[in-house]
Amino acid sequence: MTFRGLTNCHEIGGHLTTVIGLGEDRARVAPAAIPGHTDSGATPRADAGTGNSGATPAGTPAPPAAARDGIPASARDGIPASARDGIPASARDTDQFLTVGGVRIRYRTVGSGEPLLLLHGWGASLDTFAAMADDLKRQFSVTAFDFPGHGGSDLPPATWAVDDFVDSTLGVLVALGVERTSVLGHSFGGRVAIKLAAAHPETVDRLVLVDSAGVPPPQTLERRLKRYASRFANATGRLGRPGQAVRGAIVRRIASTDYLDAGPLRGTFLAIVREDLRPVLAHIKAPTLLVWGESDEDTTLADARSMEKLIPGARLLVLKNAGHFSYLDQYGRFRLGVIPFLND
Numbered sequence: 001m002t003f004r005g006l007t008n009c010h011e012i013g014g015h016l017t018t019v020i021g022l023g024e025d026r027a028r029v030a031p032a033a034i035p036g037h038t039d040s041g042a043t044p045r046a047d048a049g050t051g052n053s054g055a056t057p058a059g060t061p062a063p064p065a066a067a068r069d070g071i072p073a074s075a076r077d078g079i080p081a082s083a084r085d086g087i088p089a090s091a092r093d094t095d096q097f098l099t100v101g102g103v104r105i106r107y108r109t110v111g112s113g114e115p116l117l118l119l120h121g122w123g124a125s126l127d128t129f130a131a132m133a134d135d136l137k138r139q140f141s142v143t144a145f146d147f148p149g150h151g152g153s154d155l156p157p158a159t160w161a162v163d164d165f166v167d168s169t170l171g172v173l174v175a176l177g178v179e180r181t182s183v184l185g186h187s188f189g190g191r192v193a194i195k196l197a198a199a200h201p202e203t204v205d206r207l208v209l210v211d212s213a214g215v216p217p218p219q220t221l222e223r224r225l226k227r228y229a230s231r232f233a234n235a236t237g238r239l240g241r242p243g244q245a246v247r248g249a250i251v252r253r254i255a256s257t258d259y260l261d262a263g264p265l266r267g268t269f270l271a272i273v274r275e276d277l278r279p280v281l282a283h284i285k286a287p288t289l290l291v292w293g294e295s296d297e298d299t300t301l302a303d304a305r306s307m308e309k310l311i312p313g314a315r316l317l318v319l320k321n322a323g324h325f326s327y328l329d330q331y332g333r334f335r336l337g338v339i340p341f342l343n344d
Contacts, residue, residue: 095152100171106152107145107172111137114205115181116342118144119169119189122213122269123261125151128186132327135335140182140342145172147192149265159267162275165192166199173203182342184208186327187299191277198283207286208338211296211324214277215303281310288314289341293322293329315341 094108108126110133118129126144133142146153147165156164169192173181182205185193190212197204262269288311292304301318308316317337322329 097152098172098175100168100175103148103156103168104154105145105148105168105172107143107176108133109141109143109176110134111140111142113140114342115178116140116142117169117173117178117181117183118142119183119185119192120144120147120150121187121189122272123150124187127151131331136339139339143172143176143178143181147189149268155264156268159271161268161271162191162195162277166195169196170200170203179203180205182206182208184210184338185212186210187213187324188272190214191272191275194277194280194284197286197288198280201285204286206342206344207284207288208291208341209288209307210291210327211293211299212290212303212307213273213299214281215299215306216276216278278306278310281307282312284311284314287341287344289338290314290316291326291334291337292316292318293324293326294318294320295322296324296326298324 094110095106096108097104097106099105106126116136118126118133120126120128125146129144133144136142148154148156148160148168173179180203183193183196185191185208187210190209191214193204193207193209194212194214197207290304290307290311292299292301294301304316304318308314319326319330319333327334
């Protein structure tokens with residue numbers, strides 16, 4: 001594959017790595033209309049969730065505060081102002097709903113051409129892709145939907161693992177009559193995309209993983225201490241009301257913001273972030289492009305290097321001056337790499 005219009009391509013460890021240079025993003029398409037965009041992925045560090053925005057259908061349990069606000073408070077400082085300003089009313093007019101496995105799901109399909117499915121991060125919604133979808137609809141039939149428990153979709157009926165979100169994604173595709181599609185997943189959406197591509201290769205044409213979660217963080221001394229503190233807190237919590245108060249204080253001190261903001265999805269969040277996807281990566285057959293912000297502190301560039309080595313034929317595109325929301329921070333350069341890859 002050739003990255004047209006890009007420079008500074010070089011080989012690292014036998015894999016093609018592209019580092020997009022410094023400088024102002026002068027692309028004609030800017031991430032202007034991305035909603036109160038809240039994402040911090042999805043693992044305690046590797047899954048920074050994604051902000052959630054969008055109306056909740058009547059009768060649907062209220063989503064966690066992070067979802068209602070469009071983005072976890074901890075992530076706001078790292079997100080471009082344009083991503084927090086909301087989305088055009090015209091975009092909301094295209095919202096539709098379908099039911100998969102008894103769960104009502106909000107989705108949006110725009111454009112025409114080869115199908116492209118966009119999967120958002122934890123705590124976010126399809127609205128985080130509003131500007132991207134508005135751009136890509138010129139060449140693709142773009143579908144995005146709110147994962148259960150996010151945006152305008154219902155909460156899942158029980159504690160879910162990543163496989164349950166994969167099944168839900170397959171249900172959406174079946175309901176929409178899409179047999180095969182390219183898939184772009186950001187952060188937690190990358191987790192789902194990885195398992196979808198590995199378990200259902202007949203469904204995924206091309207795969208784009210953007211600052212994806214799935215590689216567990218290194219076991220530092222700080223993380224080990226937090227794990228011991230968590231075990232102590234759980235034991236203390238069994239000692240009646242005083243013990244529960246102590247447990248609550250410890251949890252508030254050591255838990256990630258994504259976990260604290262997850263509300264009714266806390267069990268699901270823990271089930272997701274505990275799953276190491278490295279053993280799954282070798283089973284991906286679809287051509288894969290990894291897109292990463294060089295300054296991503298949630299899913300670090302080291303995670304990208306691991307995925308690049310483990311996914312057969314994967315290529316890594318590194319965006320300078322970009323963090324966990326690399327597709328927002330440097331959208332012009334992002335599209336220069338992603339669109340040619342999808343059309344290849």
